[in-house]
Every structure is written in C-alpha cells, then in structure tokens.
Amino acid sequence: MATRRNYKDSLFRAIFKQKKALLSLYNALSGEGLTDTKLLHINTLKGVLYQTMRNDLSFRVGDRDVVLMEEQSTQNGNMPLRLFLYLAKIYQKQVPNTAFYGSRTQPLPTPHFYVFTLGGKDAPVTCTRRLSEAFTGGSGDLELTVHFYNISYGVSCPLFAKCETLKEYSRFIAEVEQRLEQGLDRDRAIKDTIFYCIKHNILRKFLEIYQAEVYDMTSMKWDLDTALAVTKSEGVEEGEKNGRWKTLVELVRKGYLSIKLAAKEAGMSEAEFRKTAML
Template sequence: MNLESQIVIFSCNQRTVKKTVLPISGGKKFMAKCKRNRNRAKRNFTFKTPAANRNYKDTVFRMLFSDRKNLLSLYNAVNQSNYKNPEDLEIVTLENAIYMGIKNDLAFIMDTNLYLYEHQSTYNPNMPLRDLFYICSEYQKLVDKKSLFSSTLQKIPAPNFIEFYNGSTVISDCTELRLSSAFECLTGEPKLELIVTVLNVNEGHNADLMQHCSMLKEYAQYVARVRHYASDMPLNEAVKHAVDECIREGILAEFLTQNRNEVISMSIFEYDKELEEKNYEKQSLRQDAKPDMKPDLQRVKITLLLKLPVECYNLTNFP
C-alpha cells in the first residue's frame, strides 16, 4: 500500500502508543465519525437557561385569590353574602386564552352567575372592551355550539364584571366603565353595552369592603408598603423589606412565608412594569403635540390604549 493512499493514526492508551494504518477512504470515514461524536458531546453538555416570559407572568393578586377560600371571602365581601363552602365556586378562568398578551385573571360561576374579576395597577378605560373579548371566549367554552341551531332557548349564566384597581392615579372608591363610551358617533341608546364596576382597593379606600375581606385589606397594606419603600430605596430592596416587615407584623404572614421568593419576583415585575407603562404613556402623550406624527407612533398609541405588555411596544422609530 502506498503512503499516498493511506492514513496513519496514533492513539494513546496510558503508556502504550498504538499505530493504526488505514486506507484513505476508511480513514475519512473514521475521522468523520470522531467529529460527529465530538459535536454530539458538545450538544449534550450545552445548558440553555430558559427565558422568562414577561407577557404572561402571574400577579400577586391573582396568586392570592386563586385560592378558593380567599376567593370566596372576596366574593362575599363584594356581594354582601355569607357563603361558607368554597367548593360552591366553579372556577372557569381561561388559563390559556390570551388576547394580545393580556391574560384573564379570575373567572368563576356562582349561583348561575358568571363573574370576571380583573386586577389593574394602572388606570385602563378599555377594560369593557377587553372583558367583551373575555366573555365571548367564556360563552364559547360553556355553550354547546350545536344548541345554537335549536328552537329551544339556550340559557347562559348572567355576566358580572369587576375590576380591582390599586394604581397611583386617583379615582373614587367605586366607579363604572361602559363599553358604549368607546362607540364613535353614537346616537340614541347603545345596542350593545357592557358595564365594568371598578373598585379602588388601595389602602384607605372602600373601608367596608376591606372590613369584610381581611385578605384584600392585608394585600392593600402590602402594596402600600412596597410603594412607600420603593420611593426611598432600590426596588429589589424595597420589595424584600416590605415582605419581611409584613411577615413580622402578621400581614399576609402565612402567604408571604410560603411564597416569599415568588412574591418578591412578582412584585418587582409588577411595580417595574407599572413604571414602564407610565413612562411610555408620557412619551406617547408628548407626541400628540406634533402634527406630523409618524405611522409608527400611531401604532404605539394604539398599543398603549389597549394596555398591551411593554414588550409589545415598537419604539425603535422614535425620533
């Protein structure tokens, strides 16, 4: 065999050196196999950190009142009722139904009524429109589509829409948002209406409601402390300080103790997102004074009006 048609491979095993002579064709196959093995080994040892999905991150409010006992307490306080069995609540929250990055917080059926509870940390006049999308999805899930073609009337649970607001914009203890307010050139009575009752759950508001739902009262106290400390120290430290202080003073003590790390992470996200939305909204409002607003900025304005997640904002074309 000529040297030109062979390949020499030396392999070491402890102190023994082994010489292997292979034909060129066999040597190429052998080397290719070695390369594949090396690449496979690299892939096996590559660790990718999963990226957090900010769009659909849970909130402390939703986590707290996803507990049936706490949710029943909140329901009783809102409706001035006295139900005792949490199992009477039929949870129908649309866990996987997300409209433009917005997730339904809590939905349940009680006494043949359907309740949609939403939490907002920024003022949003478009909640009726969002709830319209939610309720349509709920009814699609609850109703057998075949029955819509029947001569028998299809009964559906009566809807109720409640928003629990704890933003920094000052509003009254109880107010209403109407879908008809969004109708352009409305004449006469609207042919479609949806009313959202907005309850201010900041500390110092709706005292009677807070008195009948201790969890809601303590939640308001916790949020107030986060905001108080965040004005004087870095957000991470402020949230941790508020959590530890509330645990010491018996405010949501059991909940915060069991879910400390998760609550801290959620609170930082919520507060940071609230500030980001306000900053972007201010930027958008400043553009209103410019008559030659670019199309990209128009899209940003629409995005802000619907309160989409900050990640959805396309701000790359700001002048």
C-alpha cells in the same frame, strides 16, 4: 434585567386564586354570605401559550353567576371592551358548538364585572364604566357595566371592612411603594416587604407558604416580557408563542425561575414541563 412592571396583578392573581380568599372577596362584592368554596370554579382559557390579552381572574359561582375581575394601576376606559371579549370566550367555551344552532335557549351564568385599581387617594373610591360610552353612534342595543373600586391603602374602600385579605393586599403594595420612594431597588423593596408583612401579620399565612414564589413573581428575577424582548433583539424571530416558551425554559435553566412557576405560566403540570423542556 428590568424589573417586572405588572407585579401587582401577578400577586393579586396568586392571592385570590386561593378559594377561601376568593370567596371572601366575592361575598364582599355581592353582599352574600356563602361559606362553601366548592361553589367556586375558576375559569381557565387555554389556547395560545401566552395571549396578549389575559384576564386576571374569572370564576363561576355554581351555575348561577360568572364573575370577571381585573386589577389595574389606574382606570382604563377600555376595560368594558376587554371584559366583554373575555366573557365571550368563557361563554364560547361553555356552550357546545352544536347548541348554537339548536332551538332550545342555552342557559348562561349571569355575568358580573369588577376592576380593582391602585390609583391613589385622589382617585374616586367607586365608579362605573359602560361599554356604550365607547359607541360612536349612540347607546345601541348592547350594554355592559363594569364596577371599579379604588383599593389604594388609606382609601375608605367599602370592601376593606368585609374582606380582610383585600385590605392586606393593599397594605402589601403600599409597603413596597413606600420602600421604592425611599430609594430601594425593587428587588430589595419586595424582599423587605415580605419579611415586614410576615412579622406584622399582613398576608402572613399566604407569605409563609408561598414566600419564594411571591419573590419570584414580583422581583427582578421574573420579568418574562423583558426577557422575551431581549431574546428577540438578539435575532430570535420564531414568533411570540415559541419565543416565550424558549424564554421560560431558559429562565428555569439559569435558575431565575422555579419549575413550579414556569409550569403554571405554561399551563402544564410540573412533570409535563420537565418532559417537554427536557430538564
């Protein structure tokens, strides 16, 4: 099985779904000094089991702000459009259907958009991209601004001094990439990096608690897209939703994936996953 291509954003989501780390990152971005993690409410968008477009991380700060974040290897000119569509889904979920036709203005949290890239030392440290850059007929009446931060290790990203967890995430990725350049396969590179980082106090608490899960989500064992492609090539044509579900169950049965991670990806509790999969 091929190695997972998007291990970086999977790890990013896992780390920053921890509210203490997320609050630290939000404070670094906003310049605030919030201390109460209860103010953060992580958004979940349920629908199709696996959506072709999935936002890495979005959350509300009380009823005041909504923040959407993405982690990307390089800058993507379509990020303003993608984040615009994600925001529309969040607003649609928040506002009752009946409110769309009422006369009272429906209050909405103020949106903020951030993309973190690992584009290397030659990429800009910070920049912005706007939705209007894609318009074919001028600026129009709609705008959306995305703030990009280059978080490659060794770059003078202004967020590193304010959010140690982000800096340590960057260091973790750099350690993996260094081992890959040395000729290690990704499976071994991930494993070595986990032990190195625990020893050198890099994401130590997170890795000590979630070491097995991190290895599962970043290594060769957890590549759902590739596994699905193999399943389809063998003649299973039941559609993306059913195909991905069957692949999840198969990976668990073969011992390649923990029930905890499979249930999380399926949007279920572990008990629901066991019952539905008949495990």
